[in-house]
Structures are given as structure tokens and as C-alpha cells.
Amino acid sequence: MIRQIIFHKNYFVDFFENQNDKVQEKIDFVLDMIAHIERVPTQFFKHMEGTDGLYEIRVKYGTDIFRIFCCFDQGKLVILFNGFQKKTDKTPKKEIDRAIKLKQEYFNEKTKLLKNGK
Numbered sequence: 001m002i003r004q005i006i007f008h009k010n011y012f013v014d015f016f017e018n019q020n021d022k023v024q025e026k027i028d029f030v031l032d033m034i035a036h037i038e039r040v041p042t043q044f045f046k047h048m049e050g051t052d053g054l055y056e057i058r059v060k061y062g063t064d065i066f067r068i069f070c071c072f073d074q075g076k077l078v079i080l081f082n083g084f085q086k087k088t089d090k091t092p093k094k095e096i097d098r099a100i101k102l103k104q105e106y107f108n109e110k111t112k113l114l115k116n117g118k
Contacts, residue, residue, distance in 0.1 A: 003035050005078045008106045012068060015083035019066075026061045027068070027083075034078060048091075054099055056091070067091060069099030071106075079106055 007013055016024060030044050034057065048054045048069075057068040057080075068083040081102040084095050 001035050002038055003076045003078050005031055005035055005080060007080050008102055011082045011102060012080040015068070023059075023061050023064070023066065027059050027066065030057060030059050048096065051096065051100060054096070054103060067095070069095070069102070071103050073106075073110075079103075081106075 016027060019027065034040050034045055044058050046056055046058060048056055053071050055070050055072075055078075057070060059066040059068070065086040066083060067086050069081045070078050071081075073079055081099045082095065084092075
């Protein structure tokens with residue numbers, strides 16, 4: 001395994017569980033690719049410009065498009081945040097803003113845990 005994937009709280013899990021079996025299989029396929037392939041094609045995994053380290057996992061099933069936001073921690077650790085079904089060409093600003101807030105929340109909580117010696 002090249003990368004380890006973890007979830008920040010239940011944001012991703014809640015999104016994932018609301019998808020049908022076929023979409024879940026496709027998401028699992030893409031996550032497995034990210035975990036095991038050194039150079040993941042940008043059609044599946046791409047840095048979001050101007051977001052200070054936010055990435056989007058890109059999943060397409062049929063005509064449906066899904067996005068899952070994530071970031072790296074400690075190099076090879078990928079933290080998954082919110083996911084959503086994309087209905088327009090442009091990624092909605094509210095979804096990007098939410099992901100940025102979740103990323104800040106993750107690192108703030110991690111800093112508190114480290115300060116408390118956990």
C-alpha cells in the first residue's frame with residue numbers, strides 16, 4: 001500500500017452510505033486505486049487550485065458524477081472529508097468551503113490531541 005486512507009468523523013461515511021451499491025463499488029474502486037497506485041490519473045484524483053492543499057477524488061458512474069474532498073497528512077495519509085453528487089460543470093463553492101472548514105477542523109483537533117499527549 002502506498003497511501004493510507006482514513007475518514008474525518010462520519011462526513012464521508014454518511015455520504016457513502018446514501019449511495020446505491022453500484023456507486024459504492026465505483027467509489028471503492030477509486031479509493032483502492034489511490035491507496036495502491038503511485039501516480040493516480042487526474043481523472044480520478046486532482047489538486048484543487050487555490051485551496052491550500054485540498055484535493056478532490058473524482059468518481060463517475062454512468063452519467064452521474066461524484067466528488068469527495070480530501071487532503072494529505074504526514075505525506076502518505078489521505079483524510080477524506082465531505083462528498084457530494086455534482087450536478088453542474090463547476091464545483092459548488094459551498095461544497096469547497098465546507099471541505100476547507102472540515103480540513104481546518106481536522107488539523108485543529110489533531111493539534112489539540114498532540115498538545116494533550118494523546
